Amino acid sequence: MRFLFPLFLLLSSLVVVLPGCEPKEDLLTTDSSAKLEFAEDTVKFDTVFTSVGTVSKRLWVYNRNVRAVRVSEISLQNRPGVTYSLLVNGDATLTARNVEIRGKDSVLVLVRATIDPTPADLKPFLVVDDLKFLTNGNEQVVKVLSYGQNAYFHNREEIRRNTIWKADKPHVIYDYAFVDSAITLTIEPGTRIYSHAGAALLVGGKLLCNATFQPAGELKPTDRNVVRFQGDRREAAYQETPGQWGGIWFLSSSRDNVVRYTDIKNSAFGLLVLNPRVLRPFPSVTVENSIIQNISSAKQAFTNAGVQVALDGAALLALSGNFTARNVLMANCEQYAVEGLLGSSLQLDYCTIANYSTLTNRLTPSVILASTLKINNQVKTAAPSLTMRNAIVWGSMREGEELEFVDGEQYAGNISISNSVLKTKKYDNTGALGQRKNGNILNPTEGPGYLFKSTPLRFRGKALDFQLDTLSPASNKALPLPGLTRDLLNRPRNPTTPDIGAYERVNP
Structure with missing residues (x-):
């Protein structure tokens, strides 16, 4: 029994001290060298849009650092042709701010694309956008690629x-x-x-x-x-x-x-x-x-x-x-x-x-x-x-x-x-x-x-x-060549005095 009292004091001390010792993965770093890693370098919307439609793709973002980082901004440019929105940590947004990722942890970013309902012959074939991540002053970019026509x-x-x-x-x-x-x-x-x-x-x-x-x-x-x-x-x-x-x-x-x-x-x-x-x-x-x-x-x-x-x-x-x-x-x-x-x-x-x-x-x-x-x-x-x-x-x-x-x-x-x-x-x-x-x-x-x-x-x-031109010095000055009896537009060349160049002149 004489050892129980010192042990009680030791445990009490630990209880007091432990709340003040945060795990490293929760401590925030502001070091500019702390960068993110991405599961893909390009988010590709492989579905071909032939009419108005919405498709979503996932992107895992990794913090390989020991300490946590704060991503001050996640944003897209939204170029003409496709409208994008983001879902970060379950929150729908156009621009996400101050997203914290614990050390050795990750976050899921959901990118949603909605095709512009313009006629097919006016839509761009490809719409390439930049998904930007700003962390401790570092800007990192993941390409977002969407198809706008059936091709x-x-x-x-x-x-x-x-x-x-x-x-x-x-x-x-x-x-x-x-x-x-x-x-x-x-x-x-x-x-x-x-x-x-x-x-x-x-x-x-x-x-x-x-x-x-x-x-x-x-x-x-x-x-x-x-x-x-x-x-x-x-x-x-x-x-x-x-x-x-x-x-x-x-x-x-x-x-x-x-x-x-x-x-x-x-x-x-x-x-x-x-x-x-x-x-x-x-x-x-x-x-x-x-x-x-x-x-x-x-x-x-x-x-x-x-x-x-x-x-x-x-x-x-x-x-x-x-x-x-x-x-x-x-x-x-x-x-x-x-x-x-x-x-x-x-x-x-x-x-x-x-x-x-x-x-x-x-x-x-x-x-x-x-x-x-x-x-x-x-x-x-x-x-x-x-x-x-x-x-x-x-x-x-x-x-x-x-x-x-x-x-x-x-x-x-x-x-x-x-x-x-x-x-x-x-x-x-x-x-x-x-x-x-x-x-x-x-x-x-x-x-x-x-x-x-x-x-x-x-x-x-x-x-x-x-x-x-009608006065061109190239008119009727060529030498006939075997097998080349027609011009660029498949018009017959003069068999004895053809024109120089890709086009045979057509008389009005």
């Missing part, structure tokens, strides 16, 4: 079996769609492909885009059988804005690609062959009866398997690749229209390059060849080649120079240009690189105002039309 969605999709993209619904690319090597992606006539900001179609195998379609007669610019690639922004302000998505990229393993009767617009690159290891055989792409326009990209760094290279935007860009282009219009590119690098082979027949800058004063020529390129900070060398027949190379360069052959003296024998209209001062001669020969027409005095029906320099505010 096929390709979100980081890897295509590993032969696949057909049908034309019954639009296709939307988010981030990328990748065609594996030895796999063929076939795109049906009339298919519409919309890509989100920065998204690209990556082809490691083969792309057959509208490869078998043949119009019965003259093709109208709005023909429903033309395949069309563009960005996913539907607003009028974005209809002709360059650089909205990445473009179509053909990788080192890609072979025998065909792109026909296709419009590609508003991207960073039109068609890009990316073979920085200079692996042979080179990837090859045949482009026919197509339009590539509104292309723009500041220099971008590409890193793949330890190989890094930086490239500017272009309608056709071949890095150790081969392009064959027939009846193709390339217009309004902010950097280059055609770029052949490091051993690439380019053949351009009946092509029109009408390169008028819409955003900036362009400082780059429309067509450029270069035999050297810095890859991984080392200079590689391989001579490119260019064959151009019955083509137009024109644009808005102030210095009047739309051609550039970098170190061209070293591969002058690889350049053959004939029966073409060229805007160039540098090569306005008969030397090894000079182009005043072979039936070429250089710097015609009529100027750009008479070359095409409508250009930004001639008719401001009018719809652009790069068909030939």
Whole structure:
């Protein structure tokens, strides 16, 4: 019994002391290094909204710190197209404030999305919002992705079996769609492909885009059988804005690609062959009866398997690749229209390059060849080649120079240009690189105002039309080419004296 009294005192002391010793997980930290972790980096509403509807998704938010944190604000921007609301700890709200998460604990955030009840053809295909968490001065963001129309969605999709993209619904690319090597992606006539900001179609195998379609007669610019690639922004302000998505990229393993009767617009690159290891055989792409326009990209760094290279935007860009282009219009590119690098082979027949800058004063020529390129900070060398027949190379360069052959003296024998209209001062001669020969027409005095029906320099505010003007110096100056008896719009060419460029002039 003599030990009971001291034990009673000890227990009494503990009772007094314990309430003042809070567990660490309840103590609040204000340290700026105390950040949150999330179960997902993107909240995806996979349900396709074809009418008014509401869908909810869960997001677990973790506090991995020993001590508790106070999230001062959880909020969404609520961009047009979808209305969001939050449910945090059972409380419905638009913006949650001062949410405490105990140490080594978590909280469930429920995100609810309600589609805007606008007609389907006015809804955006994708609505991307930012779910923001502000903790101890740190802002962390989880993307919220919602679909606003009935479409096929390709979100980081890897295509590993032969696949057909049908034309019954639009296709939307988010981030990328990748065609594996030895796999063929076939795109049906009339298919519409919309890509989100920065998204690209990556082809490691083969792309057959509208490869078998043949119009019965003259093709109208709005023909429903033309395949069309563009960005996913539907607003009028974005209809002709360059650089909205990445473009179509053909990788080192890609072979025998065909792109026909296709419009590609508003991207960073039109068609890009990316073979920085200079692996042979080179990837090859045949482009026919197509339009590539509104292309723009500041220099971008590409890193793949330890190989890094930086490239500017272009309608056709071949890095150790081969392009064959027939009846193709390339217009309004902010950097280059055609770029052949490091051993690439380019053949351009009946092509029109009408390169008028819409955003900036362009400082780059429309067509450029270069035999050297810095890859991984080392200079590689391989001579490119260019064959151009019955083509137009024109644009808005102030210095009047739309051609550039970098170190061209070293591969002058690889350049053959004939029966073409060229805007160039540098090569306005008969030397090894000079182009005043072979039936070429250089710097015609009529100027750009008479070359095409409508250009930004001639008719401001009018719809652009790069068909030939009635007084165009390109009329009846081409040399007939076997097998190329029709123009971009499938109109018959004059069998003896066809017109230069993608369009055969139609007499009124």
